[in-house]
Amino acid sequence: MKIAKYLCLLLFAASAYAITGVGEEAPDFTLTSSDQNLVTLSSFEGDIVVLAFLNINNESCTRLAQALETDVWQSYHDDGVEVIVVLKAVTPNTALIWKHATGVTYTVLADPSESVWDNYRVTGDNVPLSMVIDKNMIIRCKDNSSFTSTTVSEIEALFHAGVRQTTWWRIKQLFNKSN
Numbered sequence: 001m002k003i004a005k006y007l008c009l010l011l012f013a014a015s016a017y018a019i020t021g022v023g024e025e026a027p028d029f030t031l032t033s034s035d036q037n038l039v040t041l042s043s044f045e046g047d048i049v050v051l052a053f054l055n056i057n058n059e060s061c062t063r064l065a066q067a068l069e070t071d072v073w074q075s076y077h078d079d080g081v082e083v084i085v086v087l088k089a090v091t092p093n094t095a096l097i098w099k100h101a102t103g104v105t106y107t108v109l110a111d112p113s114e115s116v117w118d119n120y121r122v123t124g125d126n127v128p129l130s131m132v133i134d135k136n137m138i139i140r141c142k143d144n145s146s147f148t149s150t151t152v153s154e155i156e157a158l159f160h161a162g163v164r165q166t167t168w169w170r171i172k173q174l175f176n177k178s179n
Contacts, residue, residue, distance in 0.1 A: 020119075020120045020121055020131075020139065021139065022139050022140065022141060022142060023138065023139065023140075024138070024139055025137055025138055025139075026041060026049075026051070026131075026133045026137050026138070026139050027041075027119050027120065028040065028041050028042045028137075029041050029115075029116045029119065031086065031109040031110060031111055031116060032092045032109065032110055033092065033095070033107055033108060033109050033110070034092055034095035034096035034098075034099045034108040034109075034110065035092075035096070036092055039084070039107060039109055041084070041133075041137070042137065044082050044084075044133075045135065045136070045137050046080075046135050047080045047081065047082050047135060048076075048080060048081045048082070048132065048133070048134060048135060048155060048158055049081075049082045049083075049084060049132070049133040049137075050068060050072055050081065050082070050083045050084070050130060050131070050132055050133075050151055050155075051084050051086065051130065051131050051133055052064060052065070052068060052083070052084070052085045052086070052128060052129065052130040052131075053085075053086050053088065053117060053120065053122040053127055053128070053129045053130075054085055054086070054087055054088070054127060054128050055087070055088050055124065055127055055128075056087055056088075056090060056094070056098045058127060058128070060127075060128050060146040061127060061128045061146070062102060063146040064128040064130065064145075064146040064147075064148070065085060065102045065104055066102060066103065066104065067146065067147060067148045068083050068085070068104070068106065068130070068148060068151075069083075069102075069103065069104045069105065069106065071148040071151075071152055072148055072151060072152065072155070073104070073105065073106045075152075076155055077106075079159070080135075081155060082106070082107065083106035083107065084106070084107045084108075084109060085104070085106065085107070085108045085109065086109045086111050086116050086117065087108060087109065087110055087111060088111055088114055088117050088122075088124075088127075089111070089112060089114055090110050090111070090112060091110055091112055092110045094110065095108045095109065095110040096108075126144055127144070128144065128145070128146055129142065129143070129144055130142070130143050130148075130151055131143070132151055132154040132155060132158070134158055135158075140154050140158065141154040
C-alpha cells in the first residue's frame with residue numbers, strides 16, 4: 001500500500017513538471033517590461049521565441065544575457081526570432097537598470113511576484129534557464145547553461161525543418177479539431 005501511495009505521488013509530481021516540458025505548449029503569461037509595457041507571450045505566436053529565466057545577481061545569468069544579445073538577438077532578430085528574459089522578484093524599474101547595466105536590447109520582463117517562475121517550475125537551482133519556443137508556442141528545448149550553443153542549434157534546426165510539428169501535443173491538437 002505504501003508503494004502505491006509513493007507511485008501516485010511520483011506520478012502527480014511528474015505530471016506537474018511536465019506542464020513546461022519539451023514538446024508541450026508554453027504556458028501563456030503577461031508581465032510588465034522594463035519599458036513599462038505589458039507583454040504577453042502568446043502575442044509572439046508565429047515567431048520563434050527564446051525565453052530565459054535569470055537572476056540579476058547571478059554571474060552565469062549575466063553571461064547568458066550577454067550571449068543571448070550577441071549570439072541570438074543580433075544574429076536572428078531580423079529572421080523572426082524574439083528574445084525575452086524574465087527576471088525574478090524585481091520591479092520594472094529594477095529590470096530597466098539591469099537591462100542598461102548588461103547592455104542588452106531585447107525584451108526584459110519583471111516578475112515581482114515570481115508567478116511566471118512558479119508556473120514554469122523555475123527555481124534558483126536551475127538558472128540560468130533558457131528555452132526555445134517554436135512558432136506554434138511549443139517548447140522545443142531547454143538549457144541550463146550560460147552558453148547559447150544549444151539554443152542556436154535548435155533555432156537553426158527549426159529554420160531548416162520549417163518548424164514541422166511531430167509532438168504529442170500537436171497530434172492531440174489535430175485529433176481534438178476533428179472531433
